[in-house]
Amino acid sequence: MDALDQVGPRLRAARQARGWTLDDLAGRARMSASTLSRLESGKRQASLELLLPLTTELGIRIDDLVTREQPDPRVKRPIVRRDGMVLAPLSRERSKVQALKVTYTPEHECGEPRVHEGYEWLYVLSGRLRLVLGDRELTLTRGEAAEFDTSVPHSMTAVGGRPCEVLSIFDETGARMQTHTAEASAD
Incomplete structure (x- = not known):
């Protein structure tokens, strides 16, 4: 899975957690609702230029939107x-x-x-x-x-x-x- 695959769904979840519509967040971040919709659906590639105003308005970090590779949770140490x-x-x-x-x-x-x-x-x-x-x-x-x-x-x-x-x-x-x-x- 690409590190950016979850940016859109996480962005949508952060917006919805605040009870905001697409228009609410887009207006606050000074972009069109259609641009935001395409970002959330993965139809538009995320860029710093687009993400910085969105994360600022949402009160989150860009790191919160990027998938971190999860290590193998199994503990493999000798007895x-x-x-x-x-x-x-x-x-x-x-x-x-x-x-x-x-x-x-x-x-x-x-x-x-x-x-x-x-x-x-x-x-x-x-x-x-x-x-x-x-x-x-x-x-x-x-x-x-x-x-x-x-x-x-x-x-x-x-x-x-x-x-x-x-x-x-x-x-x-x-x-x-x-x-x-x-x-x-x-x-």
């Missing part, structure tokens, strides 16, 4: 297996918020609680999760959620000899700490 966990990224690498499906296997050992900058939200999809948060120890089951500041010492593991699947969402800082590789953690 990481580390320390008895399976980390499946659910968001793009450069997203400000990171989402992961984390599977804690029965082999995963909780280890010492960690502290780092950031914030985390989690939701238990299946199994039972042991969450150590500061001096509290909680067991979360399917359908339960938690949110916490990761500057509080914390650790997580599966409970009951079965895997536990968790949807975890991190802010940018928390994501860097959670998804770093074992080699990076040695630095």
Whole structure:
């Protein structure tokens, strides 16, 4: 699809959203209603000379009229297996918020609680999760959620000899700490 293919329909939608007729907008932009009609229907090629007065009157930007190529929405990142966990990224690498499906296997050992900058939200999809948060120890089951500041010492593991699947969402800082590789953690 050409980037200009949607200029006419978007121009029409912006005009109609304001409740204006062709004559209303054409008069405000100092052009004929037939020129505007041909622009909206795609029978006249859009030019800056025509679009600038129209977008000014409509209170929109020219960028609002031009089709932007939409990237493939699928997230294609490798699954990481580390320390008895399976980390499946659910968001793009450069997203400000990171989402992961984390599977804690029965082999995963909780280890010492960690502290780092950031914030985390989690939701238990299946199994039972042991969450150590500061001096509290909680067991979360399917359908339960938690949110916490990761500057509080914390650790997580599966409970009951079965895997536990968790949807975890991190802010940018928390994501860097959670998804770093074992080699990076040695630095």
